[in-house]
Amino acid sequence: MNIEVLSGNYKTGEREKNRREYPRVPYKKSMRFTICIPEEADALYEGFSLNISQSGMLFTTKQIIPLSAIIVFETDMGTLSKCIAIEYRLFFIQDYLFGKAVRVLRHNDRDYITIGLNFIKQNEQQREDVRKAIQLISTF
Numbered sequence: 001m002n003i004e005v006l007s008g009n010y011k012t013g014e015r016e017k018n019r020r021e022y023p024r025v026p027y028k029k030s031m032r033f034t035i036c037i038p039e040e041a042d043a044l045y046e047g048f049s050l051n052i053s054q055s056g057m058l059f060t061t062k063q064i065i066p067l068s069a070i071i072v073f074e075t076d077m078g079t080l081s082k083c084i085a086i087e088y089r090l091f092f093i094q095d096y097l098f099g100k101a102v103r104v105l106r107h108n109d110r111d112y113i114t115i116g117l118n119f120i121k122q123n124e125q126q127r128e129d130v131r132k133a134i135q136l137i138s139t140f
Helices: 077-083 128-137
Strands: 003-007 025-035 045-052 056-061 070-074 096-107 113-119
Touching: 025 056, 056 096, 070 128, 096 128
Parallel strands: none
Antiparallel strands: 003 096, 025 045, 025 070, 045 056, 056 113, 070 096, 096 113
16 A cells, blocks of 8 residues: 555555544445635535544545644534433534644545544633634634
């Protein structure tokens, strides 16, 4: 497999020990999201989730997403809560969940990008980048 690391921490060809605090659960579902940067905030993109944990999600899309970008995606919290224990601390508004891109991988032999996303917690909603994201998506 030929992988180009656009951003994030990824070691090609090496298997890292699973150091995750929360195990990942398969969660294959189409999704729609927006990237909270001024030039992208009014665009709605599509992707496909691969797996999820209490702290984040892995999904694929054709859209390149900048590292550290705030992403807001539509989700059915009822369905999601059947897959993982939804922490009351996750920051969401109605059925829109907020996350931050922490890994962006382009697969040279495929036409999609793999995105690693950390969920944003409620105590982070006062961070400047999160406040700006809330303002940008206020037109949803």
